[in-house]
Amino acid sequence: MKTPIFLFCTFFMISFIACSENYKMFDKPISSRVANYSIECNFDPVNKLIIGTEFITWTNKTNLPVKEMQFHLYMNAFSNENSTFLKELGESPKELRGSWGYCKINKLYLGENVDLTQNISFIQPDDDNKFDSTVVSLKLPDEIQPNESIELTIEFTTKLPPLIERSGYIGSFHMASQWFPKVGVYSDLGWNCHQYHSNSEFFADFGIYDVTIIIPDEFMVGATGILIDEVQMAGNRKRLHYYAEDVHDFAWGADSNFVEINDHSGKTEIRLLAQKEHTGEVVNRILHATKSSHQYFTKRYGQYPYPQITILDSPVFNAVMEYPTLFLTGNFDGYDNPPAPVEPQLVENLFMERLTMHEFGHQWFYGMCANNEFEEAWLDEGLTEYITAKAFEAEYGKIMQNDEFGKPLPVRDFRKQMYIENYTNLPILNYSWHYPTFSEYYVGSYVKPKLLFYTLDNYFGEAVMEEIIYLFFQRWQFNHPKTQDFVDIITEIAGEEIHTIIQQYLETSDFLDYKIESVYQNRVKVSRIGQQIFPVNIEFTFKGNKKISKQWKAEESEITYEFNKEPHLTRVCIDPEQMIEFELNTQNNCWNFDN
Ligand SMILES: [Zn+2]
Known part of the structure; x- marks a missing residue:
């Protein structure tokens, strides 16, 4: 040549x-x-x-x-x-x-x-x-x-x-x-x-x-x-x-039908092209969500180095998407049929804010950390779902939000039910077109990864998750990271013991369910029903309200605890703080003496 x-x-x-x-x-x-x-x-x-x-x-x-x-x-x-x-x-x-x-x-x-x-x-x-x-x-x-x-x-x-x-x-x-x-x-x-x-x-x-x-x-x-x-x-x-x-x-x-609105966040120019009928409230809400998430992502994960972000206010939901230094968002609260709030005083519908933050969050994961979305969509979608929920909660509080079915939930719990109902889905690590349906692709690439990240957040603490994501972004920006690169960073920061657990969560469709099998006097048998494991706390409460907490790594399929020197057991609870976000059935997690 x-x-x-x-x-x-x-x-x-x-x-x-x-x-x-x-x-x-x-x-x-x-x-x-x-x-x-x-x-x-x-x-x-x-x-x-x-x-x-x-x-x-x-x-x-x-x-x-x-x-x-x-x-x-x-x-x-x-x-x-x-x-x-x-x-x-x-x-x-x-x-x-x-x-x-x-x-x-x-x-x-x-x-x-x-x-x-x-x-x-x-x-x-x-x-x-x-x-x-x-x-x-x-x-x-x-x-x-x-x-x-x-x-x-x-x-x-x-x-x-x-x-x-x-x-x-x-x-x-x-x-x-x-x-x-x-x-x-x-x-x-x-x-x-x-x-x-x-x-x-x-x-x-x-x-x-x-x-x-x-x-x-x-x-x-x-x-x-x-x-x-x-x-x-x-x-x-x-x-x-x-x-x-x-x-x-x-x-x-x-x-x-566009009108141009210019603003900035730090040194980043914001150019918003809004539908003419959206000037005023919609524009202000999009700009606010963009600026607050820009500050959130920049402070925690790394700089947005381009001089400008351009935002298009899309007239239709199907066009909403991220591109380098450009994204589309829009006012689709409640889609075509706005859901009726169950408790109006608790519910604010901020779908547009979440959507804006999600599409902007993709600048970090997709735009700069550019993984192969055909083969490993979970890397950018899962991370973006997680960082969006974090940025959203930081700005708007842990308020209840209507999901698209009109059900009020905290943002982090959005579509968790979808995972619970579809747990037999194919694993997270899957070519996107190998999922037979969109909802299976969605659960595998968005919901299941987000539940893992929230579980790690609960278990290791928010600061550890921030460190993991920061290091991943810093090491892989302007490059093509793969799943293994991300898992390596989790292991590097959170410890070797988490490695097999994460690998299992990504590669198989095994599920996690812990259950109190039996309680006889002060003898408690706890079992693991699914193949997926994650370390869990079990809390034992005795007469007089004395509490003892034990951590079970769940490597074996069952475990028996005996407390011969303690007063009578009054309550046993697996994962009382609900740290594991992807447990399928939490109805079998607690035992009370009264029952
Ligand atoms: Zn996305």
Whole structure:
């Protein structure tokens, strides 16, 4: 590959420097910058078309030569009813008929003019579904050696679909996410470039994005990075130039119904594009949740280093999502049918605040600590659920909140019932599309991990959990951490004894249930019903209210305690402080003399 790379290098370096010479986000790179994109595109909102050219500079940072490259064409998930995404969704929404979305590579060149368009072909690495065209393979004429770079030019056309999930349009709102041909992630294990699945999110390498969008004047646009230039053009159009360093994706949303609100939190600029009818209360609530969680996450886990966070106030819940330096939130309290509060005086519905904090929290876990969401979704979703609940409680108190079924609960208990009812689910460590249903994916990737983190928080203390998450973020920001990296940090801080317990919790669908088997005089038999273990306190209360506490590691399936020198037992309670958040049945945990 040496000759062509040398030839094209000069042109690309000149054009790239010209693009970004006036602006630099960071003094020196803070990520490995494997995949760098310069994209120029034109948006036609009438036909929902984005016609663009992208210049990719990709570096082989592995020890292996690369003979083939793989790219995501995510929008093809919406190109026909037999795509893997729509098959897994179980329906082909009727709005798509006649309005299919797609991402088409029109021309692909090595450098600027060695035409390799004939070298591309669709592949289906996950399921062999020949109707799925969300991944494309490019055969290279020469290998890319370790530490060599390749430059490609891709001319593409993307058609946005009606908004089903994350990307597309509804009314005047247009969300362009996963909209351009995007390189997969190459490692010493080969390409990691999964098809687009209905229960999966994303994975990509860090790099620089230099993107210009030509769009009609009436639209206000919010995008990854920052706007470094805006030029008025003929025909009531404008050319917007965005730039971002050390991010792994670029998304943008446009709406003629947006109004812009600017604020800041510390040195971070906040640019909120709100629906016109939402100015006032909704805007204030989103800004407040953003600022308070920014302070919470920054203080405990690490800095948000980008100069700006952009927030889009989405008109629909299905578009709500996180992207680097950009997220969507919105006012969906109670969804379409607001639940009736059971005890109105206790319940405040702050769904929008929780949603805002969750999506912003993803900047730390997904945005900067960029795990593979296809394969290990629990890492960013579980951590984000936990840190969101912590930040929420710190700001708004441990107040009761309506869950989406109208049931008032503390935030940390949200959807715990879902786990209890679905404990036979597949384990946490599971490819996201291997969960048969969305609710199983949700329990495995969000609820079950959150219950583990809260259990560790109860058992080791909040400070230990903060130390674990701080170290994980500091060690793995701008990198691709894996489950083992996180488990290693837990073990490093909380101790070796927790290692097997966590491994078991992640890898199996074993459940935890402790039970008082029998009490005879002062002899108590306690048993473990499930295979999952976690150290537990058992509290024995004697006549006269004397209490003795014992810790049981639960390594054996039952244990007997005898207290011959004590007065009569009046009460026995397993886990009286309810430290273990994932115990299936707590109804069999206590025995009282009265009973
Ligand atoms: Zn999330």
